[in-house]
Amino acid sequence: MLKDKRFTSLKELFNYLASKEGxxxxxxxxxxxxxxxxxDNKVYWVDSGGIAQSQRISNxxxxxxxxxxxxxxxxxxxxxxxxxxxxxxxxxxxxxTLKELLRDTxxxxxxxxPELSLEVIDKISDELQARDETLERQISMTAxxxxxxxLENLAPLGKKCGRGVSITFITxxxxxxxxxxxxxxxxxxxxxxxxxxxxxKSRGEILLF
Numbered sequence: 002m003l004k005d006k007r008f009t010s011l012k013e014l015f016n017y018l019a020s021k022e023g024x025x026x027x028x029x030x031x032x033x034x035x036x037x038x039x040x041d042n043k044v045y046w047v048d049s050g051g052i053a054q055s056q057r058i059s060n061x062x063x064x065x066x067x068x069x070x071x072x073x074x075x076x077x078x079x080x081x082x083x084x085x086x087x088x089x090x091x092x093x094x095x096x097x098t099l100k101e102l103l104r105d106t107x108x109x110x111x112x113x114x115p116e117l118s119l120e121v122i123d124k125i126s127d128e129l130q131a132r133d134e135t136l137e138r139q140i141s142m143t144a145x146x147x148x149x150x151x152l153e154n155l156a157p158l159g160k161k162c163g164r165g166v167s168i169t170f171i172t173x174x175x176x177x178x179x180x181x182x183x184x185x186x187x188x189x190x191x192x193x194x195x196x197x198x199x200x201x202k203s204r205g206e207i208l209l210f
Contacts, residue, residue, distance in 0.1 A: 008110075034092065040084045045099045047070060049071055051097060055179065063090060066135040068158075145194060148176065148194065158170065
């Protein structure tokens with residue numbers, strides 16, 4: 002039976018299932034993959050690009066708690082085969098490609114690959130812990146600290162430039178939205194960080210040192 006096929010890695014499993022029973026989907030920068038509260042029954046693998054996961058906080062704004070990069074897997078923390086409502090929003094930070102599988106299909110193949118099942122359990126634990134810890138930490142941070150933290154998480158998607166990393170794929174408004182604050186507060190925080198020598202900002206670019 003095909004579901005008894007053995008795999009040596011989650012990447013191999015995703016590649017196989019995406020070609021047989023799933024899909025490889027491209028998302029443009031800023032495009033929403035799913036919204037908080039929407040029904041969904043898929044598991045996702047980042048083939049290229051980067052994805053931000055955010056959750057609504059007490060002030061009514063969305064706060065980004067996780068940046069997912071190439072070879073990351075997400076939406077695994079609820080491997081029930083039923084359709085559930087997503088607890089967060091996922092958006093493409095840059096042009097990205099995802100491999101997408103139905104959750105019940107993914108789970109069926111994991112039953113024949115117990116080593117990979119353990120790896121997924123670890124990822125579920127890590128994702129839940131990251132969400133809870135990061136949301137708690139980000140909310141307690143000052144605006145400046147929150148902006149700096151997000152920029153550091155975005156750095157792997159930037160371009161190395163001299164002694165820093167050039168980040169050009171995100172606007173001030175988008176950065177403010179990720180940090181759950183107003184654009185004015187984000188701009189003041191960037192100016193403070195620039196004064197401290199942490200970064201250099203110009204029109205359309207943030208150079209993070």
